[in-house]
Amino acid sequence: MIPDGTSLTPFRGEVDIDRLIAKVPPGYTIKGAFIASNAVIVAGDWPYIEKTLQLPPRNGKYLAFTDYPLTDFLRVTHAAARKRYPSIPSSEAHRLLARSTFDVFAQTTLGRVTLTLVSGPASLLSKYEEVFNRMVKGPRVAVTVTGEHSIEAEFTGYYSTREAIFGVLEGSVIACHFEPTVRVESRGEGNFRAFVSWKTW
16 A cells, blocks of 8 residues: 655555556656666566567666666566565565666766755756656656645656556655655645655654
């Protein structure tokens, strides 16, 4: 079960990855940089995972700024979440894995440049809008700063896990050394609004 709001309380329940993948519209893609790190986690299981992919990368290596099907990202990510966190519900595993998205982006050239321009959670999450919309084709996000310690993020056409919304936003705030609180509301199929606030630890 995923609560509407959380102060880092672990999630319960399992992700129905096949049901989610079936809903992804044709043409949705994501840059390889965000699949590559998860592919490394499941390297030993790659021969089995590769058979389930729509467009497996050549020689099993994802290119950072090449577009790959979002459905493949979801399959690899699900396998990585289960592999890295085998003893907890997959809902919480997806959330925890998504927190590392910030670190993955920070290691890219674009990430290093972007991070020189941020000064805290509000600044970083405002940049998140630009980065998300450049790295993913199909889904969109719009971020609005609502206060000194809060933002709202509107996700449209979004067909990744809801757990990932929590994880990415929490991970971004934690990277700035603050404690996040995230609430996510469903606004209809593929549409979500996230409310993020933070305080010092």
